[in-house]
């Protein structure tokens with residue numbers, strides 16, 4: 001590794017993102033790595049390693065890595081962390097930067113498009129609403145507009161606000 | 166019934182190394198002091214500690230207690246009561262009036278001091294709080310299994326086991342021992358941000374004692390980084406790295422396995438793994454004294470941000486010595502007690518001068 005290839009500003013960039021500030025407190029104790037269920041199945045996935053690479057300024061290596069998208073958001077790492085780093089949030093900050101730079105994997109894009117189109121991941125159909133009305137509950141509305149604003153995404157032509165078929 | 170009356174220039178609360186060192190220091194300056202210890206016997210934590218010498222003295226400080234007890238017993242300026250508790254305190258013009266109550270269990274043991282027999286009212290010009298610190302209760306870190314998983318002990322329990330000779334070829338003979346560091350220290354999730362300063366040192370010294378008692382045993386030291394402040398440490402640490410396995414990772418948890426406790430940890434660049442041990446020792450840290458708030462009420466003693474007692478910003482004539490004021494080793498507590506003793510002596514001298522002048 002050459003120091004010249006490192007970006008010393010990367011850690012500050014991550015810390016400035018919402019949820020990213022916790023990275024400042026990490027002292028690399030590896031308790032998170034010991035408890036992470038994803039790491040238990042995919043050895044290459046190691047929260048402590050992602051933090052160290054970020055602190056070292058390995059910007060491209062981190063942002064382009066497919067590993068950062070594997071987190072299951074189970075928060076086990078946060079539970080054992082002695083420093084309240086909140087790694088799940090730190091990783092979200094890293095993923096937000098990665099997504100802005102076009103590194104989001106196809107699955108993340110599909111997820112975003114589903115949200116923009118349906119306002120939720122699961123499409124609400126007559127099946128769900130019939131069940132709800134049987135229980136005396138009001139039907140669920142698709143309200144994708146909020147997510148479209150948050151994601152800065154427009155669903156493809158003709159599909160916006162379409163009634164469930 | 167009226168209380169017995171007693172006048173003393175300096176009252177010292179606590180008969181651990183710090184309280185004893187303050188008393189000895191004052192006596193050598195010609196200032197008389199009364200020391201009260203809540204428990205039936207003197208010594209504080211150090212009385213539970215084993216000698217950690219292997220080939221040579223490990224400078225653990227435990228035998229300083231014996232020296233101090235012997236010195237205190239010889240100095241006529243020092244009066245010691247065991248099984249004595251301060252139950253009320255009133256600030257006076259130039260000092261404090263303190264009510265002492267005898268505690269159960271006071272027997273006359275060997276060495277300095279005798280149990281307090283009756284309620285006593287004591288007038289003093291200065292008070293030194295040398296009540297020691299609390300050791301972290303490892304049950305508060307549930308994931309390390311203390312009290313749940315067989316074979317998990319706190320370092321205090323190991324100290325007692327070693328000093329009673331419970332470990333060795335004829336007793337408990339664990340083949341694999343793990344120490345987990347920083348339990349109850351440097352932990353924002355517990356609100357305990359400080360390094361306890363003594364636990365890396367005591368763990369490595371005890372690890373080395375175990376290796377000497379049981380040469381076939383293997384000792385693993387799970388840590389974040391090694392902190393020790395002792396003399397010659399930089400020479401000893403490289404040697405210790407050959408005698409024990411240093412693993413730079415904090416375990417995720419300790420669970421019950423077939424043959425004993427299992428430790429889950431992740432090495433850099435490797436998948437998290439479970440490893441079985443015969444004995445897992447939790448290196449508990451030091452904290453504020455358990456009765457800090459009671460003493461705060463009695464003497465109006467101030468506390469720092471972490472909850473340790475401090476003389477700064479507190480009432481006049483109240484001083485703090487030893488581990489009550491922050492994490493300290495035995496030797497550091499003794500030095501710190503000397504500072505408190507000199508501050509108390511200065512106050513006594515100036516009050517005496519004012520009275521006669």
Ligand SMILES: Cc1cc2nc3c(=O)[nH]c(=O)nc-3n(C[C@H](O)[C@H](O)[C@H](O)COP(=O)(O)OP(=O)(O)OC[C@H]3O[C@@H](n4cnc5c(N)ncnc54)[C@H](O)[C@@H]3O)c2cc1C
Nearest residue numbers: 179181182183203209210296297321367487488493494495
């Ligand atoms: C597991 C463990 C291992 C350690 N190992 C080492 C080591 O190897 N080397 C080392 O240098 N240090 C070690 N330490 C640190 C060491 O214990 C402290 O430095 C030392 O005990 C501090 O001395 P002290 O006199 O301030 O307090 P203590 O030794 O705690 O003594 C305080 C005394 O005050 C008494 N007391 C409390 N409240 C009152 C009251 N209200 N009135 C009257 N009396 C009261 C207590 O009963 C006690 O006797 C270790 C600590 C722990 C927890």
Ligand code: SF4
Nearest residue numbers: 036071072074075077
């Ligand atoms: S939240 Fe993500 S990184 Fe943390 S333990 Fe769960 S899967 Fe691992």
Ligand code: SF4
Nearest residue numbers: 026028029030032081
């Ligand atoms: S547990 Fe917390 S402090 Fe330890 S390496 Fe993970 S994020 Fe850093």
Ligand code: SF4
Nearest residue numbers: 216218222223226228
């Ligand atoms: S300082 Fe510790 S190791 Fe050295 S002789 Fe005294 S008790 Fe033993």
Ligand code: SF4
Nearest residue numbers: 347350360361364365
């Ligand atoms: S002395 Fe060592 S074990 Fe104790 S708190 Fe400091 S770093 Fe942790």
